[in-house]
Amino acid sequence: MNNFRHKKINTKNGSLKTPFFMPDATRGFVKFLNNEDIRKTGIVPMVVNTYHLFLQPTMEIIKKAGGVHKFMNYHKPLLSDSGGYQVFSLIHKNPKMGKITDEEVIFRSPASGEKHIITPEKSIQIQFDLGVDMMVCFDDPPPNNYSKEKISKAVERTIRWAKRCLIEYNKQIKKRKLTDKNRPLIFAVVQGGEHVDLRKRCADGLIEVGEEVGRDWDGYGFGARHVDEKGVFLEEILRATASFIPEKSLRFALGVGTPEDIVRCYPMGWDMFDCVIPTREGRHGRLFIRNKQSEFPISNFQFPNKSKKISKSKNKNSFYKIITIRNSKFKKDFAPVDKNCDCELCQNHTRAYLNHLFRSGDPLGMRLASIHNLRFYAKLMKELREM
RNA sequence: GGGUCGGUGGCAGAGCGGUCAAUUGCAUCAGACUGUAAAUCUGACGACAUUAGUCUACGGCGGUUCAAAUCCGUCCCGGCCCA
Numbered sequence: 001m002n003n004f005r006h007k008k009i010n011t012k013n014g015s016l017k018t019p020f021f022m023p024d025a026t027r028g029f030v031k032f033l034n035n036e037d038i039r040k041t042g043i044v045p046m047v048v049n050t051y052h053l054f055l056q057p058t059m060e061i062i063k064k065a066g067g068v069h070k071f072m073n074y075h076k077p078l079l080s081d082s083g084g085y086q087v088f089s090l091i092h093k094n095p096k097m098g099k100i101t102d103e104e105v106i107f108r109s110p111a112s113g114e115k116h117i118i119t120p121e122k123s124i125q126i127q128f129d130l131g132v133d134m135m136v137c138f139d140d141p142p143p144n145n146y147s148k149e150k151i152s153k154a155v156e157r158t159i160r161w162a163k164r165c166l167i168e169y170n171k172q173i174k175k176r177k178l179t180d181k182n183r184p185l186i187f188a189v190v191q192g193g194e195h196v197d198l199r200k201r202c203a204d205g206l207i208e209v210g211e212e213v214g215r216d217w218d219g220y221g222f223g224a225r226h227v228d229e230k231g232v233f234l235e236e237i238l239r240a241t242a243s244f245i246p247e248k249s250l251r252f253a254l255g256v257g258t259p260e261d262i263v264r265c266y267p268m269g270w271d272m273f274d275c276v277i278p279t280r281e282g283r284h285g286r287l288f289i290r291n292k293q294s295e296f297p298i299s300n301f302q303f304p305n306k307s308k309k310i311s312k313s314k315n316k317n318s319f320y321k322i323i324t325i326r327n328s329k330f331k332k333d334f335a336p337v338d339k340n341c342d343c344e345l346c347q348n349h350t351r352a353y354l355n356h357l358f359r360s361g362d363p364l365g366m367r368l369a370s371i372h373n374l375r376f377y378a379k380l381m382k383e384l385r386e387m
Numbered sequence: 388g389g390g391u392c393g394g395u396g397g398c399a400g401a402g403c404g405g406u407c408a409a410u411u412g413c414a415u416c417a418g419a420c421u422g423u424a425a426a427u428c429u430g431a432c433g434a435c436a437u438u439a440g441u442c443u444a445c446g447g448c449g450g451u452u453c454a455a456a457u458c459c460g461u462c463c464c465g466g467c468c469c470a
Contacts, residue, residue: 026423047422085422093424110424136422189422227421254422261421276423283426284419328416366426 006385007250007271009218011077011133012182013069014044018250018271021262021381022047022079023279023374027056028072030279030374032367035074040344041371042378044076045133047274050126051083055109055116059129067131079134079274081254082123084189085141092143100140102157120164128172132184134218136254137165139189141224144234151193152201158191158223159205166213185218187252193224196240203244219250222270226256233261242269259288259320259380266384278373283366285326285358288376289338291319320376323351325369330355343375344368 007018023030023038025046030038038046048068053059065071068078087105091098098107104119123138138161142154169186172178188206192198203220210216222241226234238253242265245251252272253265262273278288323330323337333351341347345354345368357365 024423031423031426049423052423081422086424090424139422141422221422223422225421231421252422257421275421276425277421280420280423280425280427284428286420324417326417361426363426 005269009185009250010181011185013075013077013133016045016077017385019262019266019381019384020045020272021377022272022274023377024049024274024276025072025074025078027052028068030370031283032363032370033279033374035072037344037367037371038074038374041374042382043374045079046074046076047079047081048072048130048132049081049083049086050123050130051081051086051118053080053130054083054118054126055111059126063129067129069131077133078130080127080130080132080136081274082127082136082138082189083118084123084137084139085254087118088141102160120161121168124165124168124172127184128176134185134187135169136187136221136252137162137189139191139223141189141191142193144193144225145229146193148193148195148198151191151195152198154193155191155198155202155205158189158202159209162188162206163209163213166209166215166217170213170215185250187219187221187250188217189221189223189254190241190244191223192237192241194228194234194237196237199237199241200244203241207246216246217249219252219272220245221252221254222256223254226253226261226265233257233264235264238265238270239268245269259377260318262380263319263384278377279370281322282369282371282373285365285369286322286324287337287354287369288373289321289323290340290376291321325351325354325365326358327355337372338376341372341375343372345372 009016009018021043022045023043026049028048030046053062053068062068062071068080069075072078087098087107088100090107090110091100091105096108097110098105104117106115106117108115118138120138124135127135137158140154140157140161142151144151146154166186166188173183178184188209190199190202190206192200192202202223206217206220222238226238228234242251250272251270252274253262253270255275256262256265256270256273257275258277265273281288325337330351333355335351336346336349337351337354338346349368354365354368357368
């Protein structure tokens with residue numbers, strides 16, 4: 001299986017080999033887990049969010065702390081998402097929450113109601129202040145069900161904003177006297193919804209921006225969502241979009257995804273992934289379990305249908321299944337969640353005990369389940385890396 | 388012994404003549420979650436039936452009424468107060 005490419009990236013907080021998965025530590029922490037928990041899962045890089053950290057604890061605090069790494073006391077690679085996704089989904093869901101213009105986005109904090117303004121430049125400045133190792137352009141991610149016309153407009157805005165981001169990025173590099181060795185990597189984001197031609201247009205536009213500004217993007221992200229309204233995996237769009245991105249660049253599949261989505265994306269050329277699924281599903285008592293250990297490598301795995309929702313991955317042919325530990329059938333199940341798993345949960349506790357923790361509503365259950373799922377993802381990525 | 392308040396579905400607790408198989412919460416049984424406003428959200432929750440619907444139900448029995456969880460009588464049980 002040597003037809004898969006691996007890339008190595010270096011940051012001031014360590015190097016990474018692709019493919020890798022980043023859990024979402026949106027507000028500077030993975031819910032219920034501390035750094036030691038994360039370390040033991042085998043997970044290294046994580047994603048933090050510009051929008052959330054900007055609102056709370058605010059940049060004043062982060063700067064005083066000496067940057068987000070110091071604040072978190074996590075000295076490994078961190079990527080910050082630009083906040084575009086948050087601001088836009090906030091306003092798309094409720095137009096009263098803010099206003100989008102070509103120049104800027106004005107929005108209200110859902111928590112305090114306070115008004116804030118964010119621009120592409122400001123997003124980049126904040127991300128420099130965070131001190132992250134990888135950053136993402138402030139983009140315009142429209143819901144996939146918007147009209148093609150609207151998505152096309154979002155593509156054009158994303159390109160214009162990417163240019164502003166990259167110019168600001170260069171400014172900050174100069175101002176902060178950063179070198180190629182210690183500068184953060186910067187990612188553009190390819191929008192275009194479910195339209196291949198728009199994805200192509202966006203990728204081309206972004207490449208052109210790099211040429212105009214005089215700096216190549218370190219990577220490109222797949223923007224908006226990679227599944228449609230029904231949760232159907234956008235196979236062709238993802239494949240095509242990956243092919244529009246220069247080979248040497250990193251390909252970051254934002255928000256991807258289920259284990260199956262990741263395994264599908266990787267051979268297409270996607271290198272980096274982040275998703276709330278392992279931790280959120282964990283908190284909700286859903287645990288990932290590998291099936292048929294012997295049937296690997298994963299590349300041999302045939303996906304039966306073009307698309308499936310995660311809940312449907314009870315499919316016997318899948319390489320994993322999901323159990324809902326709260327279900328009454330686990331009340332008296334004294335086996336580990338996954339007898340082949342080496343995580344803290346599976347090494348020490350039974351399904352019956354975890355069932356009890358969830359029924360009791362104790363956070364310990366959520367913590368252990370999150371650890372287990374992240375360990376599942378870490379092992380999955382390791383297998384892909386070794387393919 | 389006297390007085391008084393009360394007994395409602397697994398629990399708590401609404402309803403106080405018809406629109407009640409009965410609000411709501413908890414519990415229970417499932418489901419959803421994909422760049423985290425998510426320890427969240429949704430559905431089911433008397434029995435039987437695929438739907439229509441049928442039956443049994445608001446402590447027991449007996450009344451009043453076209454109609455009762457709701458009104459009356461009585462009995463049983465519980466809380467509190469006075470002896």
